[in-house]
Amino acid sequence: xxxxxxxxxxxxxxxxxxxxxxxxxxxxxxxxxxxxxxxxxxxxxxxxxxxxxxxxxxxxxxxxxxxxxxxxxxxxxxxxxxxxxxxxxxxxxxxxxxxxxxxxxxxxxxxxxxxxxxxxxxxxxxxxxxxxxxxxxxxxxxxxxxxxxxxxxxxxxxxxxxxxxxxxxxxxxxxxxxxxxxxxxxxxxxxxxxxxxxxxxxxxxxxxxxxxxxxxxxxxxxxxxxxxxxxxxxxxxxxxxxxxxxxxxxxxxxxxxxxxxxxxxxxxxxxxxxxxxxxxxxxxxxxxxxxxxxxxxxxxxxxxxxxxxx
Numbered sequence: 001x002x003x004x005x006x007x008x009x010x011x012x013x014x015x016x017x018x019x020x021x022x023x024x025x026x027x028x029x030x031x032x033x034x035x036x037x038x039x040x041x042x043x044x045x046x047x048x049x050x051x052x053x054x055x056x057x058x059x060x061x062x063x064x065x066x067x068x069x070x071x072x073x074x075x076x077x078x079x080x081x082x083x084x085x086x087x088x089x090x091x092x093x094x095x096x097x098x099x100x101x102x103x104x105x106x107x108x109x110x111x112x113x114x115x116x117x118x119x120x121x122x123x124x125x126x127x128x129x130x131x132x133x134x135x136x137x138x139x140x141x142x143x144x145x146x147x148x149x150x151x152x153x154x155x156x157x158x159x160x161x162x163x164x165x166x167x168x169x170x171x172x173x174x175x176x177x178x179x180x181x182x183x184x185x186x187x188x189x190x191x192x193x194x195x196x197x198x199x200x201x202x203x204x205x206x207x208x209x210x211x212x213x214x215x216x217x218x219x220x221x222x223x224x225x226x227x228x229x230x231x232x233x234x235x236x237x238x239x240x241x242x243x244x245x246x247x248x249x250x251x252x253x254x255x256x257x258x259x260x261x262x263x264x265x266x267x268x269x270x271x272x273x274x275x276x277x278x279x280x281x282x283x284x285x286x287x288x289x290x291x292x293x294x295x296x297x298x299x300x301x302x303x304x305x306x307x308x309x310x
Contacts, residue, residue: 041066069283072108114149
């Protein structure tokens, strides 16, 4: 294979850096983690779709979360698992496959914010306008909000990757455990300032809008709870909002960690590990936090477990 073909068609991915002695324990740990994430998230979707008592807007909106979590995990873990036992010099990937992986990596990251924002809107309506909840959160509204969350994420990521694939390439090594936009445009020797600026501005806007929206929503919910002074309302707000806030904070902290580490070259290895954790920790914890802490879902899981014991 000549150098031109290698540079233009095949890339070398850094993958996960593990020693030969730790390769088997790491492989088993990641495999079990992946299996847990897939089983728990698929289980939640099946439970919500088959149990009529769970056919509510809140639970239908929640289905967006496990779908996105499965996407975010599947897009990187199978390849990482496959490459663990390969030499670092043999971890090849085609440019097309790399672009596809980067595309879904960023769709996952963006959709995390948008999905949790529409779920916050649902909680706001349920607590602040309970009498109008059924009229506001109709099936069409749920579909529209879900389509908006995924549509915006897909549109922006398409533009971002479109700016990257137009660049010529003079390098072939992806210096990251998996492909992402930054790793792709760093393959070029052209001026990539547009890519850098677009990516930075989009990330800042997404994170700021997300946290500002969640903050304003919760301030409004807290205001309503304080003014009405209803124990039932306060209890409902705490139960429904605490799980949503916990999921949001897990996602935000994991994402902010590796984004911050991007700015410090001396912590490059920590940043790479943090980027993998972003695709593992939230998808692994979300089913536990949201599934087990939501009363209706928890009760259904307990009933199913009791039936199996009998």
